[in-house]
Amino acid sequence: MSPFRQIAPWPRALRRPARIASRLPSVSQTTKALAFCALVAVGAWTAYHYAERAETSAIIERAAHRLDIDESTLKGELTRYDYLPALLSLNPDIAELLRHPADAALIARVNRYLEDVTTDSQAAAIYVLDLNGTTLAASNWDRPISFVGQNFSYRPYFIDALHSGTGRFYGLGSTSHLPGYFYAARIEADGRALGIVTTKISLDPLEALWKRGDETVLVADANGVVFLTSVPGWKYRTLHPLSAAARARIDTKRQYEGPGALEEIGLVHRRRLAPNAEIDAVSPPNSLVASPAGKRRTDYVVVSRTVSGTDWQIMSLTDIAPARKSARYAALVAALGLSLATIGTLYVLQRRKVIAQRLSMRETLERMNDELERKVARRTGALARANKSLRSEIIEHKRTEATLKATLEELVQAGKMALIGQMSAGITHELNQPLAALRTLSDNALLFLQRGRREEAEDNLRVIAGLIERMGKITAQLRRFSHKAGTELAPVAVERAIANALFLVELRLRKEDVEVVRNVPDATAHAESLVPCAPCAHLVLADANRLEQVLVNLFANALDAMLGCAVRRLSIAVHADTTDDAFVDIVVTDTGPGIPDAVRARLFEPFFTTKPPGAGLGLGLAISAGIVRELGGTLKADDTAATNGASFTLRLRRAPAQDRADEAIAPTTLERNRATTNHADEEHDD
Incomplete structure (x- = not known):
């Protein structure tokens, strides 16, 4: 009480x-x-x-x-915002800027980084000061009122952070004249102080x-x-x-x-x-x-x-x-x-009655007060028990969430295995041809050697080596695609991921006579050859293996939709997002019958499918949508009522500019090997 x-x-x-x-x-x-x-x-x-x-x-x-x-x-x-100084101290560019404050390119890079962190954390401003209190970089570097070049050595938060490691202060901004709470932390490297990073809230x-x-x-x-x-x-x-x-x-x-x-x-x-x-x-x-x-x-x-x-x-x-x-x-x-x-x-006769009534009322009120106190105590105990039960439910919810995440990982791997299973017949056919050729060529080489025709035998052995390399590329691509790994975002070349996905469905494309049209920068308009162009024009933040799984699923769905169609054309377009240049759109369009409005609302529901029984479980698009969400993007079905066929747009965040420059230096060994393999395939077909 x-x-x-x-x-x-x-x-x-x-x-x-x-x-x-x-x-x-x-x-x-x-x-x-x-x-x-x-x-x-x-x-x-x-x-x-x-x-x-x-x-x-x-x-x-x-x-x-x-x-x-x-x-x-x-x-x-x-x-x-206590986590921000530790987060900013992990960025090597900030420490490098404090060592080289005159590097204009480094200043520009740190300015943009601070601006991004400020936007994500919803802080008022973040800026970096040297040991003299001069601002070297700030999140408001491009604003009319910028902290860059301002000296704040007189501010208490700077003085406290310089001497004790951290500083706190509330007051009006001397530059912006806007009130805020300043939190400053000292940045150190190799046992010595380099500068101060300050967050304004x-x-x-x-x-x-x-x-x-x-x-x-x-x-x-x-x-x-x-x-x-x-x-x-x-x-x-x-x-x-x-x-x-x-x-x-x-x-x-x-x-x-x-x-x-x-x-x-x-x-x-x-x-x-x-x-x-x-x-x-x-x-x-x-x-x-x-x-x-x-x-x-x-x-x-x-x-x-x-x-x-x-x-x-x-x-x-x-x-x-x-x-x-x-x-x-x-x-x-x-x-x-x-x-x-x-x-x-x-009135004497009424006096005792009135007093007795008042005493009885007092006792009643005291009993009611005691009962009220007991009820409050019981209610407090019930609330404590409910609070304990709620904490247990929260722990159980976290455990369930972890189980669901693990289940989703298993579903993603199951989706890969299902796609590989669907392609197994074509892959078997793809491997049977070089195996038969290997048998014939090896027999011929033996005969040539017995007859002393060494040059013909060497030619046969070179062809055999090319066929073996081709079979190795096919199995290596399948092993890489089926590999199970966690989602680690890294710069991924969109054109390379598209080429790898097309390589996995290449046999179906040839067998079903599907025309592939790629509207991709630095790529041919009609890609009869599936060799990707380098350098790649677009880099996105993703996991290469999972991105290729989503693309293979979209391509496979498009091929299934075009079965029996007179015109079979698979169109792939890559361009910057029209609403936000920080994102890249990958648009996959087919010439099938399209998506009815009644089906469109349930496309991404688990176990929903329009295919005949036995042709699929209806998990492909649901798993693909989950993968894209983990990659920080979106997957949606576009409205193609005015045209024929279905169209899906995969939207992913663009990789930073420095990562794009590093990725575009040269094509990978896989691309060179695949180009060599395709060339060997053409010679073998001839």
Whole structure:
């Protein structure tokens, strides 16, 4: 039970005047009237005092609960960005910039990196300073008001971070003149300090949230300056007069400025209610509401506490006028009740009955109070048990989530095996041809050697070596495709992934006479030859093996859809996304019957398929969509109502520019080997 509720029951206070009245001797009517008036006044004052204390205690409890929430919200907002300095210290470009501050290319790269981190973390600004306090790079480098080139060596957060490793500070920005919370951390390498990285956090959303509420909340710093408040007129004002030294320190830091800055709110201490609660008065010019004519001040119940981990003080102010109004109503009710009770005392026969009724009412109220306390205790225990059960459910949910993720990995691998199974017949045919040729060529080579025709035997052996290499490429591609590995995002050449996927379905393309049209930069318009062009024009962040699995699934679905069609054309287009240049679109289109509107809404549902029974489980598109989501992209079916066939768009994030430059140096050995294999295939077919 709260200490503010430890107040004597009011029926006991009302019973005392009744006992006194019953013991009065027989006196004159005037004396009796004066005595009864005195008793009514004492009872009314007692009721007023009790009601005021009860209402004030309730206000303090509500304010303390609100402060718990507000303090937790404020601390959560301050600690939400603690990970940023450690994250930024992992970037080698920042340390390199601090070693070589004049490198323009390095400055530009760090500026863009800080801008990306600021956008992702929703911080106000992130900037890097050298040991002299000069800003070398900032997330707002391209803004009209930029921190680049500004010197902040006078700021407390820079000084503290330089000496102790970290620094914290709240104040107005000297460049942007916007308030914010600054968190600075020292960057070190090889045992010595290189510079400071600073994160600026805007607390305006938190202040806006307080303003929308019906309570009055403010946060003051160690000097008593209010810097966060739900009352705009109180911002940057002081709770008490500032000394000249404190005012000079604030001016040196350039911490606060604006109309009325560092002026007093006019908060006057009136009475202490508890260690963390008191009644203060504010004069009408600084009050929250307009004061009635002639009213000199407004009294508030002020509940305050220190924000843990800081030297700040968070305060809640509640107007005490409603509590006093309720107390006056209680006093009026008590006065009326006592008046009736005193009249009853004139009738001796009714006196004992009235007292007995009041005693019975008191006992009933005490029993009700005890029962209420027991119910509250039971309810508290039930809530504790529910909280424990909720934690157990959260742990079980995390375990289930891990199981689902593992199941998805197994489904992805099963999808690969299903695709390999679908291609097994074609691959068998693809391997049988060189095997038969190997038998014939080896027999001929033996005969040539027996007859002394060495040159013909050597030619046959070279052809045999080419056929063996070709068979090795086919099996190596299948082994790589079936490999099970985790998702690790890395730069992947889109054109190379398309060529690898087409290589896996190449036999079906030739067998079913499907024309492949690739609208890919640096690639031929009609790709009768499946050798990819280099250097690749587009690089995306993905896992090469999983990207090829998605493409193979889309190609296989397109080939299935075009079975029996007069025109069989598989079109593949690669281009930058029309809405965001940071993404690349891969569009796969076929000339099949298209996708009906009734089917389109269920395309990516597991186990949904339009193929005949036995032709598939309906997991291909569902697994592909899950893979693309893990890669940070999207997979959707485009609306092709105006044209024939189906069209799917695979959208992936573009790789950074440096990774694209490294990837485009030369074609891979797999591409060169595949080109050699295709050339050997053409000679063998001839």
